[in-house]
Amino acid sequence: MGSAKVAARPGLRLLPLSVMVIALDQLSKLWIEHRFALYESVRLLPVLDLTRLHNRGAAFSFLAGASGWQRWFFVGLAALVSTGLVIWLAGIRSHAQRWLALGLALILGGAIGNVVDRLRLGYVIDFVHVHWMRIGFDFPAFNIADSAITVGAGLVLLDALLESRRPKPARRDS
Secondary structure, three states: OOHHHHHOOHHHHHHHHHHHHHHHHHHHHHHHHHHOOOOOEEEEEOOEEEEEEEEOOOHHHOOOOOOOHHHHHHHHHHHHHHHHHHHHHHHOOOHHHHHHHHHHHHHHHHHHHHHHHHHHHOOEEEEEEEEEOOOOEEOOOEOHHHHHHHHHHHHHHHHHHHHHHOOOOOOOOO
16 A cells, blocks of 8 residues: 555554554563563552463453363454454544544554464463452453553544534535
8 A cells, every 4th residue: 555545544544553552562461471470469559560460361351261262262353353443444534533543543452462462372461450459459450452452442432422522514405
């Protein structure tokens, strides 16, 4: 695709952000992998630990206890979703949809970051552990890819909210 075509598609301009998310995610997981044993934990703040965990499931360890088929299911699902996200990004032609494009690029990078783990290791490395022991709050561990997906989803919702508040052009009936 020529540079003129990419310039005409503002959504595709954000693909380097997706690549950056993948790189940061993989570098952080490699660092954790080489510095921490499984379940090893270091307290950073009273409510925040770095803890190496392996997640064979999806969000909140959904299907983690399945017999192994879930690895390929999640890889295939992520491939389909990633393809759809690239097509959606390519279809964005307005700079007014910058929040949507930014959100989709973050989701794409996060999805691919976790797929790399599934292909390479058979599980996803999680390491950010947020908790508040005084009230018994213990959030499931996550990683940079998960964070990018969450922030991206929030931006997609923000774009939808902003879009719903934009004045609609008057319809011309023939």
